[in-house]
Amino acid sequence: MKKRIKKYLLTAMFISASIVALAQTKPANPFGLVYEGAITENVKGKVNIHPVSYILNGIDISANVYTPANYDPTKKYPAVVVAHPNGGVKEQVAGLYAQKLAESGYITIAADASYQGASGGEPRNVDKPANRIEDIRGMADFITQYKGVNVNQVGLLGVCGGGGYSLKAAQTDKRFKAVATLSMFNSGEVRRNGFMDSGLSNIQERIKEATEARAIEAAGGEVRYASDTETTDEMADKMPFDLYREGHYYYHRTHAHPNSTFRYTMSSLLDLMEFDAATNMDLINQPLLMMAGSKADTYYMTDRAFKLATGTNEKELFLIPGATHIQTYYVPEYVNQAMNKLNEFFGKYL
Structure with missing residues (x-):
């Protein structure tokens, strides 16, 4: 039993990847949104969604802007940037919280x-921390130029991997x-050490694999991918971690989106593993709220x-x-608790 668990510990970060073909159906929602209670049409006087695009470092970025009920571009509103999880897209949990805010x-x-979802960039699914930040x-940049936004009242919310990258962005970008x-x-910690340090024994082996992938790309060869294995329900049910097991059902079943995939270029590991x-958490001098489920197996990272x-006196750790981990993405009871805390937090500091 111990041997079998160890096997899963070492491979969990690479299991689960492409959305199962049966789940890759086009979302029925006209905006591609897959979360409960999503906007289906823009109605005057209510919250509206505005698909937008812009160029960032030569790459076309696909985004959704949500405006509050009775939005008046001549008035000023606080704004919040929402960063999606690893493998996720704007139509899933990031969109849910963006709409609720x-x-x-x-x-x-x-x-x-960039390089993911409906945004541009080649090769596909590059996943480098510098890009995400x-x-x-x-x-x-975009939202502070949007009509009605008060540039002095901009907040940041990051979910899952987007949360880690949000911490790094906020360390030096004081617009937030x-x-x-x-x-x-x-x-970075998980790609390097494995989830809950389950991959410490093969770090050098994985670095070598990533190095070889980079060399092949540089020579014009094939792009190699990590986490590019199809996962069945039976495989997921045997996973020892809630994160991966529940993540399979969220991303591949209940909230599947054709643009969402966990695969990423193997060469990205060279950047991920040093991240x-x-x-530098002491560089965050802004008010900070970190939320996590009380039963989340990822809590140790938060x-x-x-x-x-240590750079801010205005910080709070809130356990739901x-x-x-995954239940905070969609379970109404937990989403409502997170939103109540976010409204209290942003209401006070924005």
Whole structure:
């Protein structure tokens, strides 16, 4: 049994990838949104969604802007940038929280990361931390130019991997006046050490594999991918971690989107493995809110980063009772608790 568990510990970060073909059906929602209660049409006087695109470092970025009810471009509103999870797209959990924040009176933006989702960039599914951080700054560039946005009232919310990248962005980008994370995932720590340090024994082996992939790309050869294996329900049910097991059902079944995939270029590991979202946390001097489910197996990442955030006196760790990592993405009870805290936090500091 111990041997079998160890096997899953070492391979969990590479299991789960492309959306199962049966789940790759076009979302029925006209905006491609797959979360419960999503906008289906823009109605005057209510929250509206505005698909937009812009250029960031030569790449076309696909984003959705949500405006609050009775939005008047001649008035000024606080705004929130929302960063999506690893493998996720703007139409999933990032869109859900962007819409709910708009219902609370904020102008919000959720964009697909460069090289991912409906955004441009080749090869597909490059997943480098520097890109993800720049994507967050790019959303700030765009939304601060949007009619009605008060540039002195811009907040940041990052979910899962987007939470880790949001922490890094906020360390130096002070346009963000308040920073929040939900179920923060430290991508570099996990890609390097494995989830819950399950991959410590084969770090050098994985670095070698990533190095070889980079060399092949440089020579004009094939692009190699990690996490490019199809996962069945039976495989997921045997996974020892809630994160991966529940993540399979969220991303591949209940909230599947054709642009969402967990695969990423193997060469990206060269950048991911040297990254750590929790370094330089003392540079965050803005108010900070970090939220996580009390039963989340990813909580150790939030806990570590929060303790290192010594540069701000206005910080709060909020645990959502009974929630796992993935459940904070969609379970109404837990989403409502997170939103109540976000409204309190952004309401105070924006």
